[in-house]
Every structure is written in structure tokens, then in C-alpha cells.
Amino acid sequence: MLDIKDFSIFENHSNFDFKGFLLKILSYWKLFLISLIIAFSIAYHVNIRKEKIYGMQTMVSIKEERNPFFTSNTSLVFNWAGISDQVNGISTVLQSRSHNELVVSKLQFYIDYLTQGEYNLVDSYGAVPFYVDIDKSKGQLANTLIRIKFLSANEYEIRIPFESPSVSLITYSNNTYSNTAVQPVEFVKRFKVGEQVSLPFLNLKLQINDNPGLYTGNEYFIRFNDFDGTVASYRGISVNSDDKGGSILTLGLQGANKARMVEYLNATVKMLIKIQLDGKNQFATNTIAFIDSTLVAMESELKQTGNELKSFTKNKNIYEIEGGGAKVSDKIMDFDLEKDQVSRKIAYYNSLKAYLNNSVDYSRLPAPSVAGIEDPNIIASISKLIALSTQRSEMAYAVKSDKIFKDFDNQIQAVKNVLQENIASAKASLLYDLSMVNAKIGQAESTVKRLPEEQQELLKIKRKYDLNDNIYTEFLQKRNEAEIVKASNLSDIHFIDPAKDIGGGLIGPKTSVNYILALFLGFLIPLLFVFGIFFINNSIQNADDISKLTQIPLIGVIGVNKGGVNLAVFDKPKSALSEAFRTIRSSLQFLYKKQQVSGSKTLMITSSISGEGKTFCSINIATVFALSEKKTVIIGLDLRKPRLADEFNLINHKGVVNYLIKQNTLAEITNSTPIPNLDVILSGPIPPNPSELILSDAMKELIDELKEKYDYIILDTPPVGLVSDALELAQYADVTLYIVRQNYTKKEMITLLNTRIKRGELSNASIVLNGYENKAKYGSAYGYGYGYGAYANGYHEEDKKTGFLESILNKFNRK
Template sequence: MLDLKDFSIFENQSTFDFKGFLLKIAGYWKWFLISLAICFFIAYQVNIRKEKIYGLETLISVKEESNPLFTSNTSLTFNWGGVSDEVQTITTTLQSRSHNELVVEKLQYYIDYLVQGEYNLIDAYGAVPFELELDKKKGQLTGALISITFVSESVYELKITFENSSVPLIHYADATSSTTNVAVGEFKKRYKVGQQVALPFLNWRLNIKDNPGFYKGNEYFVRFNDFDGTVSNYKGIAVRADDKGGSVLTLSMQGTNKARLVDYLNATVKMLIKRQLDSKNQFATNTIAFIDSTLVSMESQLKETGDELKTFRKDKNIIDVEDGGVKFSDRILKYDVEKDEITRKIAYYNSLRSYLKSSVDYSKLPAPSVAGIEDPNIVVNVSKLIALSTQRSEMAYAVKSEKIFRDFDNQMLAVKNVLLENIVTAKQALQYDLATVNSKIGASESVIRQLPEDQQELIKIKRKYDLSDNIYTTFLQKRSEADIVKAANLSDIHFIDPAKDVGGGLIGPKTSVNYVLALFLGILIPLIVVLIIFFVNNSIQNTDELSNLTKIPLIGVIGVNRDKTELAVYNKPKSALSESFRAIRSSLQFLYKKQNVEGAKTLMITSSVSGEGKTFCSINIATVFALSEKKTVIVGLDLRKPKLFEEFNLNNDKGVVNYLINESSVDDITNATEIPFLDVILSGPIPPNPAELIISEGLGDLISELKQKYDYIILDTPPVGLVSDALELDQYCDVTLYIVRQNFSKKDMITLLNNRVKRGELKNTSIVLNGFENKAKYGTGYGYGYGYGYGNNSYADGYHEKEPVLGTITKLVNWLKKERKL
């Protein structure tokens, strides 16, 4: 007899069959093929619809240019910092909102010029034959497509479709928004080229460009975009420092229109040059503005003093008057000029000190040279403070980091504190000089008071006039000097290689990337689905899974029955399916021999649940025994849900139930079948107490009587996983066959079977895998030893019945129809 030690290991094993897993995945090849076809089709459609992306560059250099007119005698002095600081400033400026606002406004890039392409609208900037002259103070329709069709060379038709009664407007003069009411529907109107369009939602004049080419009958589209949104799109200009030279910058942009990219790159550099030069000239500009305001008051003062001098000279012998005071006049003028210079310096220091303490914007500070101050500490620090203040105001539009602003504020605070200390020191020295000059002026005035009254009056008037004239001349000289310096200044930014469309520049779309992505997704999507099915599906798929789940021997693999009848072996005795049952018969005979079973042999066939093929296996195993001329009987012991009578077209009025309640004898309930040597005993009418009838002594008597008449007794029992009837019948059986159906029986039921065998509730148990399809997605076949596996290869030719060719063709046609519907 078989002993439990022959299959003592019942626990699930965690080994993973990688090869089997790959074969399962390969079984779903149709899914992968369809998924790949769909993904590649989508990638192709995306590629042909995507606009081409171009990348263009321009190359500039940053070189600190000194003014050729700066000399050691030049009063205006500038200090702009090192080149590295300026490169960082330029990089920040190029990406700042304020800078890009100026460029977008100059180029009017908030206007889209479009034409209809094969799949979508295409940016036609630079290719349209016209340009729009906007009235920026009035509103323009925002976001909507405006169709412009040229009826002739001088007349165009305006067409707009309004879906809502209210539309948004934008006023580009101040970038504000508003709305206006319109009539829902299509608006159409014709205008002449150059005619002013004055509508509640449009205000422009359309002008034809020089050399426009042929455009009659062509349709173009115009769209007005939000100003701030447009600026944000262009803030992404890439700025990269050259590895070989830190002062060389590469500016690059990407877009769908090369003409638009070329214009923007060159315009942004030109705007940068202008702004940098304006910033560089800020020192001179502040000086000129201060001198101009001073000269206005000096002119009136000089005129007033001149008129006073003319009035005094009238009716006087001016020669006699002047002779006595010339030497005193020249001397005191010299002292007055010295005093004025000192006074202006002190006034400048006082004004600068007050400005530093009360203001935070130092970009308007005048140059110290306007007051004749040449102290390098004062000049350099004022220049540095102006540069830092200007740079900080530039960064306010582009940089959001509070740390950077704090760093600038700390630098300006340090310069300001140094300046305040310098002012205190400089003022102390000037106060001493002023006291000295005042004492000299006092000595000269005491001598003058001894002169005649007319000479004193003349010296007094001439003294005022000469002082005013001297100051006025000095200021004119300094203004002229500032103008010359300003005009001679050079920008530190230079074009090395302006942006230009020389062909090429195509960087996208990356069609190959899309196809690679399609390949990846085409494999990944069905793979994920298969994995979900694999991990969610808890049913038995192949023999390998059975061997991993249990050590109970597997003695047979039965294929799928393609016929409508259950009598597969009898109808096609040479089929592969019949051979699989014969293989099971051989295994059973070996088991009976091993157990030394003499005489009649009993076989119980059960399963976990209904639908796994117990009755089908019972009939065909009994048939192979009968075909070997062994008297065989099938006993239907599924008293709850009998099916056996349907397969043999018998009446279920009498059966086992009638015998157990002593209504009928064995002969009365035995039915002969069309198969020689095979009888069948049906279950009979469904009783109210099937479990009690099964455990009654009458069943033992029935088995004993059948052993006297038959060689093989096949017991068709109910599922052991649902009811306990089969467990009660195990005592009458020599061997138990447990039917497992592929892709139907659950793995948990095998664990339950292991427990029952381990506890001894089922003895001499073997497993039969039913409904097996030798396809990759179910794993590998079980091999030659069980009949059905080798029936699918060329070695089976001549041993098994072949299906008619017409039947194969019909199956192929049906499969193709299903695929087409899918």
C-alpha cells in the first residue's frame, strides 16, 4: 500500500518558475501585438502632427570698455566693477521680466500670425504679407482667432466667430484688461488695406509689407495674446557661459518659427546693449541734470549782476574809479573763488549725507565732480553706490530670492557707511580751509574799506559779477566734459555672432524617442495586465503549479473534450484524449498491484467543487476498462446533484437511493449501456437525507454485491470540498482519484486536499489534471508519459485520429472572425 511518508511534504513551496512565467506571458502574444500596433499608430499620429522645433543661438562677449577720453585730468570718474560681476548681471537681466517686457513690446510678439497647416495652425511670423499697426490705447480682442482673407490685393475680409455675448479685451498701452458686448455668431466685414479699423473689439490698421509676393485669395489668422503671459514665455531664454572664456556668453532659444527666434535673439541683445550703455552713462547723466538745474539759477544771477555793473558805470569816469581798485579786485576774486569752491564742496557733502540717510534709491546721485570734489574715496564710493542701486532695481523683476537682495542691501549699507565716514573727515578739512580763506577775505576787505566810496562800490559789484561769471564758466566746462564723456562711452557688450537662419537648427520633435516610448508602452501595458491576471488568478494553470503545491502524485493529464457528448473514449477510441485515459488506466493498475488488491477493484472519483469533470472522468475511465473486456460498473453516488443519467440517456427513477431504502435489488437498479462490459447504476430520486443514506450499512452491502459481479467499480461521488459524502465513501475504495481542472480549480483547494490526506481522511489519493490545453499561457505540458502531451507533436502521426481538414479550416475561419471583431 501507498504510505503517507511517500508524500510527507504538503506545504506550499515558494520557488518561482521563471521559465514557466515567461511562457505564460508569451501565451498572450496577441495582446502584445495589438498593444504595440496601437501604440505605434498613436506615436506616428503624434509625430506627423507635431510642429518642428528649432534651436538657434547668438554669441556675445562682455568686455569692460574704458572711455577713450578718460585721462588723469578728467573730472568724471567711473568704476563699474569687474567683468565677472557684469556677466552675472547681464545673465540676470536677460531673464528678467523688465528686460523681456521691453523686447516683447518692441517686436509686438503678443500678436500671433498663423496659417492653416495640414493638421493644425502654424506660426507664420515673417511669412505673412502684412503687418498690423495697433492703436494700443484701445482694446483688442484677446485669445480669439481672427480670420483675414484677401479678396484682392487691396481689400481683405475680416471674419470672427463669437460664441459668447461678452468677450475679453486687452489694452497694450498699459497691459490692462476689460470686456465688451458682441453679437453671438459670425462677424464679417471688408476693409481696404491701410484703412483704420475702429470696432469695439478691434482697433488697427493693416499695411502690406514691401515685396509681399502673391497673397490674393489666401487666408491668414491673427490672435492677440495676454502681454504678461507672452513675456513669461520668453523669459526662458537660455544663457550659457563659454567654458574657455567666462566673458563669452551663448544665448539660445527654441521654438517652431526660426524667423521669430532670430528676431528675438538679436533684439534682446540690442536692447541689452542700450540698457547697459544707459546704465553706464547714468553717472554722467546725473551730473548733466544737476549742472543744468544749477545753470538756470546762475544765468539769472549773472544777468542781474551785469545789469547792476552797467548801471554803476553810467555817468562815471570808470577809468579813474577802476585804477585804484584793480589790484584789490583781482586779489579778493581769487579768495572768493576759493571760498565758493569750499562752500560748494561742503554743501555737496551736506546734501549727500542727508540723501544717504533719507533715501534708499541712490541711482540719481550727481557726480562729486560737480562740486569740484576729487577725493578718490568719495568719487569711487559714490560711483559704486550708483552701480549697486541700479543693479538691484534691475534684479527686482527677475530674482525672487530674499537672500540675494539682502546681500545687495548689505553691500550698499557698507558703502554708505564708508561714505558717511569719508564725509565727516572731508568736512573737517574743508572747515579749516574755509576759516583760512575767510580770514584772508577779511584782511582784504579791511584794506578796501580805506579806498574811496566809488571804488569800494565798484569792487563790490565787480566782485559779485566776476564770482558769478567764474562759477558759470566752471559749470559750463564741467557740463561740456560730461557730454563728451557720455558721447564717447562704449557698451561692454558686443556681438560676436548674431543670430541668423542659415538652415538646419532642427532639434525636434524626437520621432525616434516617441517610437521607443511606443515600444516600451506597447510591451508594458499588456505586461501589467498579464501580471495582474497572473497574480489575481488563483486557479491551477499547469502541472508545475500542482507539483509546487502538493506531493500527492499526478497520474494523468486529460485534454479538453471538443465533442458535445461525454463518451469521448467510446466515440473516438484512437484520439489523443482516449490515450490519456488509457495512460490513467495503466497507472491505476500499477497502484492496484502495489497494494496487492485481488479480485474486484474499487475506484472513487471526486474533486473540490462541481464542474471540475468528475462525471466525465468517471465515464471515460470506466469506458477504457470496459474496452479491455473488464466488467465495469459506474455507481452514481452524487445523490444531491445527479448528472450520470443525462450522459447515457436513462431515466433516473431508480438507483442507489432505492436500494438503500430497500425498495429495489441490485439487478433492478443496474442499467446496461451501449458500451460492452459497461453497466451503470444511477443515483435515483433525490432523497431528503443523502448524507445519512451514504453512511448507512446498505451502501456497504451494495459494494459487496457489486464486487461479486464486476472487475472494476467506479464510484462517481459529490465534491469533497462542498460536502462530506466522499469522505464517508473512502473506506470502500482502493484508490481515490482527485480531479483538478485547469484554469478552474483553486489553489486553496489543494491545500485543503493536503490537509485531508495528512489527517487520513482520504487514502491512496492521486490527482488527475482535467481540461488541459497545452498552450504557452498555461505553462508547459506534462510530457510524453501521460498521453495527451505527446499527441500534439509529429511523433503522434499514425497513432491518433486526425481531425478532418474541413474542421481545421472552419476553426481557422472562426478565429479570424473573432480577431477581426476585436
Template sequence: MLDTKDFSFFESENSFDFKGFLIKTASYWRWFLVSWVIAFTLAYQTNIRKEKIYGLETTISVKEESNPFFTSNTSLVFNWGGTSDQVQTIASTLKSRSHNELVVSKLQYYINYLKQGKYNLVDAYGEIPFFVNIDKKYGQLAGTLIKIKFLSENTYQITIDFSGDSAQLYLYSDNSIGTTAVAKGTYQANFKTGQKVILPFLNWQLEIKDNPGYYVGNEYFVSFGSFDGVVSGYQGINVEIDAKGSSILKLSLQGTNKARIVEYLNTTVQVLRDNQLSAKNQFATNTISFIDSTMIAMEEQLKRTGDELKAFTKGKNIVEIEEGGKQISDRLLEFDVKKDEVGRKLAYYNSLKSYLKNSTDFSKLPAPSVAGIDDPNVVVNVSKLISLSTQRSEMKYAVKSEKIFKDFDNQMQAIKNVLLENIATAKSSLQYELNMISGNINEAESSIKQLPEDQQELIKIQRKYDLNSNIYNTFLQKRSEADIVKAANVSDIRFIDPAKDVGGGLVGPKTGVNYVLALFLGFIIPLLFVFGIFFLNNSIQNTDDVAKLTSIPLIGVVGKKHTESNLSVFERPKSALSESFRAIRSSLQFLYKKKSVEGAKTLMITSSVSGEGKTFCSINIATVFAMSEKKTIIIGLDLRKPKIFDDFNISNDIGAVNYLIGQKSLEEIIQPTHIPFLDVITSGPIPPNPAELILSDAMIKMLDLLKKEYDYIVLDTPPIGLVSDALELAPYSDIILYVIRQNFTKKDMITLLNTRYKRNEIDNVSIILNSFESKAKYGYGYGYSYGYGYGYGSYSNGYHEDDEPKNIISRIWKFVRRKTKPKDRSGD
């Protein structure tokens, strides 16, 4: 049946010892120092190896510029829309794929120019003395470094390392990817500058720049990147609309090469300006194109009627023939011109109506004025339709919002509906006017029939020639007008502050962030390690642990020995360690007096497991008794693992076992030591039945005989946590000392001791904390040193022999303290 005493581990409740954790953490200061050194070294190496990141910007304004040649009398309309409609579109266009494709293609930024920096290859755009012209019809080696070394001013060497038997190629004509077979290994060849290099994997012509500087013997690198990848990178250009001025845009870009950034920012704006001006001139361009195609046909007709007129008048008296028909001819020309104007208007309206119903792209519509239409409703609506259609086309790759496209489509549909109504109304009016003109022409033609045949033929030929000439001159005037207005148009986008490298612009790497991170990681990593040790380590750390785990009194604290043998008290009697054992001796004498023990006094020393310093404490406690001139004897009763004889340089051939089995007398097994008043009985040969020997009557008899000869009998017994031998000896002992060792004895062993103590299996037990360091890595002291009241402080100077420092740092510190300490001259 279980006893409630078996559950003594419930008695101590664990709680986090914050002060202890801080002290333990501080004891690991070397770990923190090393961790910080490593972290800051890595941060420094990272910072110096990272390429510097620069940020540059340019500022532009968007303002609708009026054409100085555009007046109320101008028959072409070019300016439409407004700034508010353009700014957002321009901001989106600058980030669009289609726009950046144009810029990257123009600058050929898919070609990378590199040179060897201090730690790695760096972007050398704008610094290298050459450039390459590639043939886009052929593939270029993809993603592989091409080393270029100049052997002379006009000779260079190409070196390429091929890791396989095939290489990937970029074909920039259509941005496709291909492969070609190559010879595995290193390819090397020499070429002349300006020479066309035609290889299966390389097609270029290397040209030297103007004023290249000295470059012979230098090495550079060229590589070809993915066109789409480069474009995607530049789509990240930052475009901000100024909050204070809605028509101002600020463009900024970051990169490792300022020359590349400057050129890209300025080029992207220039491409935008060109495209915007081209879109702005679209109306005039369409009109000129329409007029040019019409004039080509009119020129042919004019030439044909001119030749016909020339042939008719040849050999005839033209003045005589013209008499009598001049007035009728002038009237007919006037009617024919009016009829042609009305016909052109009707043809334009029919064409416009068909275009509106069957097409979705209206950017190619010619101006209504080419047909002589000056109806402001039609002119303005056609110009708006062209503008909206052009903007929608530009936003195809820049905007992904379906709602915006629906808004454009709704506006365009509304304008189309209005135009269709305008066309229907205008056609009715024109049809009536055409009928009236046709009647006038019929009336004039009937008058002509009364004239002679020669006059009728001349009027017929002259009528066609004059009509063609009039129409041709009209178109020629409108084309000239369109050219003037188009030439006078300016872009609505202008530079306020072009991008320029004026120094500075450094935005990275963030070295401060890396150092802060190093500071944090250099602290947190060892801290986590200490934190893990603090919670995972289940060993006794200090006196507080002992007080929390058991109610058994702590009789003394023994420091860590700094001698090779276990005879620390005898070898260094003035050390702090010796004083700790003297303190234990005083406490034992108090306990013996309290228990009224007269005569010889028996002390049993045991521990939980081997290695806790049980034998070390037995020898030194016996030594301090002997040094007080008390006859003392140590009996080695750890029959399974005898050790006590080594420190005294005596033999273990005979010992307690020989006496217990009746082979030797007591006098024969007692061996004197070189320490006065101290004798030893070793354990002797290892017996097959140690527990039975300890329980024998011979053991009782031996102890009784020794009590008659000695003042103190110290029993060095086996560990109580491993075997039961020590429990058998407990009844014969006046005091039991239980040795635990700092950072060695497990807390569970104290629980086992509590259980046996509460079951009365052992009595009169006290605890010794052995091998204690007040600043140990795994423990902390709260003012304790070696024993109670003795330490390494100034008070102990002159009373104790200092232990030799165990490392070179401690020795140096001791030497510095000795040399810098002021001398005491009070006794001079």
C-alpha cells in the same frame, strides 16, 4: 474534538515557482504583443502631435571699455568699477523680472500669432503676413482665440466664439484685468487692413507686412496672454558663466518657435547694453543736467548785466571813463573769480553733505568737477558712491539675498564716512581761502572809492558782467567736455556670437524616451496582470501543484477534449486523448493486480465539485475497457444531477432509482449502447432521498448481481466535496478515482481530500488531472502532454490522430509546417 489530521494544510509550504511563473508569462505572449502595439501606437501618436522644441543660444562678453577721450586732464570721471563686479550682476539682471518686463514690452510677446498645424495650433511668429498694433489704453480680449481670415488683400474677417455673456480683458497700460459684457455666441465682422478696430473687447490696427506673400483666403489666429505670465516664462532664460573665461556669458532659451527665440535673445542683450550704457553715463548725465540748470540762470544774469552795461555806456566816452580804473578793475575781476570758485566749492560741499545725510539714492549726484573740485579723494569716492547706488537699484528685482544688499549698504556707508571727513577738511581750507580773498576785495574796493563816480559805476557794472561771463564760459566748457566724453562711452557688453537660426537646434520632444517608456509599460502592465493572476489564482495548475498539495498518487493526466460529445475515445480512438485514457486503464489494471482483485472489478469516479469532468472521465474510462472487449457497465449514481444518458442518446425514464425502490428489475434498467461491450444504467428519476437509497441493501444487491455479469463496473458518483453520497459508496469500490481539473479545482479542495484520506473515510484513491494543456494560460507542463509518454511531438506522428487546431492561426501554422517539411523518399 479536533484531530491533528484536520490541519494537513500546514504540510505544504508555499514557495515562489520562478520557472512556472516564466512559463505562464510566456503563455500570455499575445497579451504582451497587444500591449506593445497599443503602447508604441500611443508613443508614436504622442510624438507626432507634440510641437518640436528648439534650443538656441547667444554669447556675450563683459569687458570694461575705456573711454578714448578720458585722460588725466579730463575733469570728469566716468569709468569705475571692474569686470568682476559686473558679470554676476549682469547674469542676475538677465533673469530679473524688471529686465524681462522691458524686453517683453518692447517685443510685445504677450500677443500670440498662431496658425493651424497638422494636429493642433502652432506658434507662427515670424511666418504670418501681418502684425497688430494695439492701443494699450484700452482692454484686449484675454485668453480667447481670435480667428482672422483674409477675404482679400485689404479685407479680413474676425471670428470670436463667446461661451458666456462676459469676457475678461487685459489692460496692458498698467497690466490690470477687467471684464466687459458680450453677446453669447459667435461674433463675426469684416474690417479693412490699417483700419482702427474699436470694440469693447478689442482695440487694434492690423497692418500687412512688407513682402507678405500670398495670404488671401488663409486663416490665422491671434490671442492675448497675461503680461506677468509671459514675463515669468522668460525669466527661465538660462545664463551660464563660462568656466574658462569668467567675463563670458552664454544665454540659451528653448521654445517652439525659433524666430521668436532668436529675436528675444538678441533683444534681451540689446536692452541690457542700453541700460548698462545708460548707467555708465549716469555720472555724465547728472553733470550735464546740473550744468544746464545752472547755465539757464547764468544766461539771465549775463543778459541783465550786459543790458545794464550797455545802458550806462550809451552817450558817454567810455575810453575816457575807463582810464585810471582799468588796473583796479582787472584786479577785482581776478578776486571775484577766485571768490566765486571758492563759493561754488563750499556750496557743493554743503549740498553733498546734506545729500549724504538725508538721502539713500546717490545715483543723481553731479560730478565734483562742476564746482571746480579736483580733489582725487572726493572725485573717486563720489563716482564709487554713484556706481554702488546704481548697481543696488538694478539688483532690486534681480536678487533676493539680504546679505548682498547689506554688503552694498556697508560699502556705501564706508564711502559716505570718508566723504564726510573729506568735506570737513576741505571746507576748513576753503573758508580760510575765502577770508583771504574777501580781504583783497575790500582793499581793492577802498581804492575804487577814490576814483570819480562815473569810473566807480562803470567798474561796478563791468565787474558783474565780467564775472557772469567768466562763470558762464567755464560751465560751457565743462558741458562740452561732458558731452564729448558721454558720446565716446561704449557699453561694457558686446556680442561675441548673436543668436541666429542656422538650422538644427532641435532638442525635443524626446521621442526615444517615449518609445523606451512604451517598451517598458507595454511589458510591465501585462506582466503585473500575469503576476496578479499567478498569486491570486488558487486553482490547480499542473502536476507539480498536485504533488505539492497531496501524497495521493496521480494515476494519469487527461488532455482537453476537442469533440462535441463526451465519447472522445470512441469517436477518435487514435487521438492522444484516447491514449491518455488507455494509459489510465493500464495503471488501473496494475492497481487491481496489486490488490489481488479477482473477477469483476469496481471503479468509483468522483470529484470535488461539479464541472471537473467526472462524467467525461467515467464514460471514456468505461469505453477503453469496453474497446478491449471487456464487458463494462456504467452506473449513473449522481441521483441529484443525472447527466450520463445524453451522450448515449438513451432515455433516463428508468434507472438505478427504479431498481433501488423496487419498481424495476435489474434487466429492465440495463440499457445497451452503440459501443460494443458497454452498457449503461442511468440514474432514473430524481428521488427525494438519494442518500438513503444509496445506503440501502438494494444497492449492495445490485452491485453483487452486476459483478456476476460484467468485468468492469464504473460508478459515476456525485462530487465528494458537495454531498456525502460518494463516501457511502466508497466501501463497495475497489479503486477510487478523484478527478481534478486544471485551472478549475481549487487547492483548498485538495486539502479537504487529504483530510478525508487521512481519516480513512476513503481508501485506494488515485487522482486524475483532467483538461490539461501543457501551454495553458494558467498552467505549465514541464514536458507533460496527454498522458505519460504521449504528446504532439515528432515521435507521436503516425500513431495519433492530430486534434484539429482550435483557431485560424494554429491552422495556418499547421498548413505551413506541412508544406515546408522535407519529403521522406527513403521508401521510393
């Protein structure tokens, strides 16, 4: 039946020992040092192998530029500034795919020019002495290093290691991929500088730059990269507006090659200026195209009417025929010109209305002024409609938000609605004007009919010719105006600071970050290791652990036996280890006195498990008693695993077992030792029934007989955590010493010891901490005869410790 005391195993669980953990960290300082050295070495090698990253910038301003040739007398009106939010629109264009495709294609930045650096290949654009002129319509070897070595100033060698029978080709004219067969060997061939290289996998011409320097014998590499991938890398260009001026934009790029970034930044701004100026000229371009198409038709009509007039006046006196019809002719001409202007306006409105209803691209609308329309509402609406349509088409490559497109479509629809209403209103007014002009023309023509027939015919032909001539002249004038305005247009984008390599610009790699990371990891990794050891290791580390787990007194701390001889007290009587055993002897005498034990005294030494140092403590405690001139005997009662014979170089052929089975007498099993006043009784042969022998009456007789002969009887027993033999022997002991070994005995064993004490299985028990070592590694020392450090100088004889550096030097000298 279980006793309530059996559950004491769950009591006295200690909290985390922060002090002990800190001391354990200090004990592993060498591990931390090695870890930090390794971490910093890795960080150093990573830093020196990383490419340096630079940052280049250019600054532009956005300012609405008015055309100096645009005045109130100019009959053409254009879209000058587009919509109001130009800065956001330009930022979007700079990061759009379509814009960067134009720049990459123009600069051919999909071609890498590389040289071999100390650790890796280096982008050497701008530093190599040559460039390649490729045939974009033919395939180029894709994503493969092509080695170029200059054998002389005018001859070079191409080397390409083919590892498979098929290679991938890229054609930059349409950005498509294909494959071609090759021999899976290293391709080597020589070419002249400027010679056309026409191979199934390579189509280019190598040209030498101006002022190339010395390059004979040097090796370089080129590589043809994916076009879309190259464009995507440049779409990361940073575009930031100045806080002080919203119309100032700063463009930035980061990379390893400053020359490449400088050229790209300047080229992207120049391309933007061209695109913006082309968009600004779109209105004029549309108008000129419309006028040109009209002039072609009118030129044919003018030529035809001219021929008719020439044929009619041939062999006739034109002045006599004109006679009295001159005034009427001039009047009808004025009416015809007025009618033509009204008709052209109506035709423009009809065409514009049909275009608005049937098209979705309004960027090609001609200027209303080509038809003589000067209504500011209609001109402004068409201008805004062209601007919105142009910007929407540009955003299609960069913006993926349906909401933004929907907002643009709503704006366009709103402008269309206003424009259609204005068209309807203006057209109604023009139809009225047309009817009035037609009435005036009818009146004039009735006057003409009263003239002679020949004069009527002349007026008819001349009327038609003059009308065409006047219209043709007017269109030529408008075309000249459009050309002047287009030629004098200025872009709204201007360089403030073009990109330029003036030195510096280094922004990476962040070597300090790597070193900080090395410091962190170099400390964290061994810290986790130590924490794992500390957390997993559930063994006794120091006296604090014992005091937290049990109320049983700790009467001594035994240091590590570094001499290698178990008879430590006898061999080195002045050592700190010997002093620790003498301290235990004094404590035991106090315990005997407290219990009023007189005469012969017995001491049982046991532990939880094997290996905790019971036998070592037994023989040395016995030695200190014997050296104090007390008759002492050690009895080896570990009948299952005897070790006592080995310590004294004896043969375990007879001992306690022989006495218990009445085979030998006490005198026959007693062995003397080199230590005065100390005898040893071995366990003897291993019996099949050790527990039964210990429980026999012969054991009591043995103890009684020994008490008559010796002052101190030391019982070296088996561990109580493994067998019950020691519990059976406890009845013969005046005092029980429970050996606990540092970093070996588990804390649960102390809890089991508490249980045995509470149940009365052991009495008068005290604890000895054995194998105590390195106060920093296992915890603080309490000075039970060990751990005094420098304060013990002159009192103990110890071997001189060799320092860390001294040990290294000794090893070096021995080599």
C-alpha cells in the same frame, strides 16, 4: 472534537512559480502583440501632432570698455564698470520682469499670428503677410481667436464667434482688463487694408508687409494675449556662462517659431546694451543736468551785472577811471575766484551730506568735479555709491531674496560711512582755506578804499561781472567735457554671434522617448494583466502544483476533449486523449496488483466540486476496460445531480435508487450500451434521503451482486467537497481516483484532500489531472499520454490545427 490532522490545511503552501508565470506570459503573446501595436500607434499619432520645438541661441561678451576721451586731464570722473560681478548682474537683468516687459512691449509679442496646421493652430510669426498696429490706449479683445480672411489684396474680412453677451478686453497701455457687451452671434465685417478698425472690442490697423507674396483667399488668425503671462514665458530665457571664458554669456530660447525667438534674443541683447549704456552715462547725465540748472541761474546774474557795468560806463572815459586800479582789480579777481572755488566745494559737501542723510536713491548724484573736487577717495566713493544704488533698483524686479538686498544695503551703508568721514575731513580743510582767502580779500579791499570813489564803484561792478563771467565760462567748459565723454561712451556688452536662423535647431519633440515609453507601457500593461490573473488565479495549473501540494501520486494527465463528444475513447480510439486513458488503465492495474486485489475490482471516481470531469473520466476509463474485453459496469451514484443518462442517451426513470428501495432488481436497472462489454446503471429518480440510501445494507448487497457479474465496477460518485456521499462509498472501492481539473480546481481543495487521507476517510487514492491544455499557458507537460507535440506524429490521430494566419485567411475567404 477536532483532530490535529485538521490543521494540515496550513501546510504545503507553494512559493511563487516563476517558471509557470513565464510560460503563462508566453501563452498570452497575442495580447502583448496587440498591446504593443496599440501603444506604438498612440505614440506615432502623438508624435506627428506635437509641434516641433527649436532652440535658438545668441552669444555676447562682457568687456569693460574705457572711454577713449577719458584722460588724466579730464575733470570728470565716471563709474566705468560698476561693481566687479557684472556677469551675475547681467544674467539677473536678462531674466528680470522689468527687462522682459520692455522687450515684449517693444516687439508687441503679446500678439499671436497663427495659421491652421494639419492638426492644430501654428505660430506663424514672420510668415504671415501682414502685421497689426494697435492703439494701446484702447481695449483689445482678450484671449480670443480673430479670423482674418483676405478677400482681395486690399480688402479683408474679420470673423469673431461670440458665444456670450460679454467679452473681456485688455488695454496694453496700463495692462488692465475690462468688459464690454456684444451680441452672442458670429461677428463678420469687411475692412480695407490700412483702414482704422474702431470697434468696442477691437482697435487696430492692419498693414501689409513688404514682399508679402500671394495671400488673397488665405485665412489667418490673430490673438491678443495677457501681457504678464507673455512676459513670464520669456523670463525662462536661459543664460549660461562659458566655462572657458567667464565673461562670455550664451542666451537661449526654446519654442515652436524660430523667427520669433531670433528676434526676441537679438532685441533683448539690444535692450540690455541700451540699459547698460544708460546706466554708464548716468553719472554724466546727472552732471549735465546739474550744470544746466546752475548755468540758468548764473546767466541771469551775468546779464544783470553786465547791464550794471554798461550803465556805469555810459558817457564816461573808462580808461581814465580804471587808471591805477587795474593791478588791484586783477589781484582781487584772483582772490574772488579762489574763494568761489572753495565756497562751491563747501556747498557741494553740505548738499551731499544732506542728500546722504535724507535720501535712499543715490543714482542721481552729480559728479564732484563740477565743484572742482578732485579728491580721489570722495570721487571713487560717489562712483561706487551710484553703481550700487543703480544695480539694487534693477534687482528689485528679479530678486526676491532679502539676504541679497541686505548685503547690498550693508555695502551702501559702508560706502556712505566712509564718504561722510571724507566729507568731514575735506570740509574742515576747506573752511580753513576759506578763512585765509577772506583775509587776503580783506587786505586787498582795504587798498581799494584808498582809491577815488568812482574808481571803487567801477572796480566793484567789474569785479562782480568778471567773477560771474569766469564761473560761467568754467561751467560751460565742464558741460562740454561731460557731453564729449557721454557721447563717446561704449557699452560693456557686445554681440559675438547674434541669433540667426541658419536651419536646424530642432530639439523636440523627443519622439524616441515616446516610442520607448510605448514599448514600456505596451509590455507592462499586459504583463500586469497576466500577473493579476496568475496571482488571483489560485487554481491548479500543472503537475508541479500537485506535486508541491500533496504526496498523493499523480497517475495520469487527461487532455481537453476538443471533439465535443464525451465518449472520446470509443469515437477516436487512436487519439492522444484515448492513449491518456489507456495509461491510466495500466496504472490502475498496477495498483490492483500491488494491493493483491483478485477477481472483480472496484474503482471510485470523485472530485472536490462539480464540473471537474468525474463523469467524463468515469465513462472513458470504463470504455478502455470494456474495449480490453473486460466486463465493465458504470454505476451512477451521484443521486443528487445525475448526469450519466445524458452521456448514453438514456432515460433516468429507474436505477440504483429503485434497487436500494427494493423496487427493481439488478437486471431491471442495468442498461446496455453501444460499447461492447460495457453496461450502465443509472442513478434513478432523485430521492429525498440519498445519504441514508447509500448507508443502507442494500448498497452492500448491490456491490456484492455486481462483483459476481463484472470484472470492473466503476463508481461515479458526487464530489467529496460538497457532500459526504462519496466518503460513505469509499469502503466499497479498491482504488479511489480523485479528479483535478486544470485551471478549475482550487489549491485549497488539495489540502482538504490531504486532510481526508490523513484521517482515513479515503484510502488508496490517486490523482488524475483533467482538462490539461496548452503547455505554455498553464505550465509544462509531463507526458502522461498528452502533450508530446510533434513527437506524437504517426502514433495518434488528431484534428489538424489551424494556424493564426491561416484562420484569418479562412475567415476572409468566407466573406
